[in-house]
Amino acid sequence: MQKVTDRDLLLVIDVQNDFCPGGALAVPEGDAIVPTINRLARDFTHVVLTQDWHPPGHASFASTHPGRQPFEAIELPYGTQILWPDHCVQGTPGAAFHPDLDIPHAELVLRKGYHPAIDSYSAFQENDRKTATGLAAYLRERGFGRITLCGLATDFCVFFSAIDAAKAGFATTVVLDACRGIDRDGSIARALDEMRAAGVTLL
């Protein structure tokens, strides 16, 4: 990796109990990356954490739509949405960060997915592709130019966040051994191809 400077920021995506083995929407080996992320974070002065943070009855939950099952796709007013098991409900243990995540110097916890009717995979823009989270403005105002991403899941929240970071003009890197994916129907391979095509550096 290039030398980390004061313009660098590490963005740690959704390292929460529900995305780890035993959680409601477990990513295979999701917990295995926690020590790697802790080590990576020590190299960065500036770290931001994201936290998926849904109200009960969120539009992305299959349980909200009678007759629907998790992992089915549904049409919502903003487009196609995959339905998930109830996960990362605000204030529940599943929404908490993994207990071994050890990044006390993180400067901001950015919560996303709190609008009842809109999901948010990306740390920058919600799934309607219109509603901004405010993160791009925050990072610009803080003077960061290079964003390094890690966390869960490679093919969803890390992927969409990396694409949006690159689109917003940040030099963007994803550290793959500090990520794990869900991999539905080849979604990891597709995500890697699309990130490369968008100019994201994959390490």
Ligand SMILES: [Zn+2]
């Ligand atoms: Zn979610």
